[in-house]
């Protein structure tokens with residue numbers, strides 16, 4: 483523990499001038515996450531390769547890049563679904579491993595590509611968040627009603643069986659479930675990939691509203707570049723486990739001159 487504390491002291495502040503590769507955090511914003519030299523290996527292959535990154539609090543970050551670039555692998559590290567083989571990850575200026583996992587996952591929610599539905603009603607599906615996070619769930623009904631409202635689901639859906647919802651509604655239930663524990667961060671892995679474009683757009687509008695009104699940090703993997711462009715404040719482009727571009731979404735989409743990157747970013751308008 484002492485060693486860890488010393489190590490932490492030695493790397494602060496995070497915007498130290500020596501870490502020039504790190505995405506700079508705009509003045510006045512706290513980093514939700516800081517990654518230093520983060521590496522992940524799967525089946526003997528390096529899939530996340532020395533990532534240096536600061537993710538500012540309260541913004542929407544789009545993580546884009548070709549299939550197999552390591553987007554999901556990177557996202558999974560941020561609430562310890564996996565741990566990296568190398569490097570350091572800080573959540574709110576503390577080593578991510580210093581938080582008890584349940585506490586971390588209360589604060590950092592994960593929405594999977596394919597919505598995860600538990601047996602039972604929508605209410606059951608939301609209630610499970612409290613059980614999983616080890617919370618007593620005293621005011622559960624009130625919290626369920628609030629989460630439904632935040633995710634823009636009708637209160638009447640509460641008693642509907644989870645398997646009788648549309649794809650878009652299921653994904654909203656997954657978002658509502660993540661919101662049950664009043665998180666600081668939502669990690670979303672291609673949350674709209676199974677949805678029709680209109681439903682996807684509405685879900686992204688909800689995400690923007692949540693980010694603004696709940697001061698949520700959102701890290702969102704998307705293969706829809708137009709969605710990244712419209713929804714996010716910042717964009718990170720990953721290729722073969724490395725960051726090949728990062729910055730404000732306007733800058734990343736607007737000013738990249740690298741022809742290969744340009745072709746990728748222009749591949750969908």
Ligand SMILES: Nc1ncnc2c1ncn2[C@@H]1O[C@H](COP(=O)(O)OP(=O)(O)O)[C@@H](O)[C@H]1O
Nearest residue numbers: 524525529547548549550551552553554555556
């Ligand atoms: N559980 C796993 N076992 C072995 N290889 C994996 C596993 N998960 C992902 N990979 C490989 O790691 C690389 C990155 O995958 P992933 O992070 O899922 O990429 P992306 O989300 O950008 O499509 C790919 O080459 C993929 O095949």
Ligand SMILES: [Mg+2]
Nearest residue numbers: 553554555703
């Ligand atoms: Mg993926």
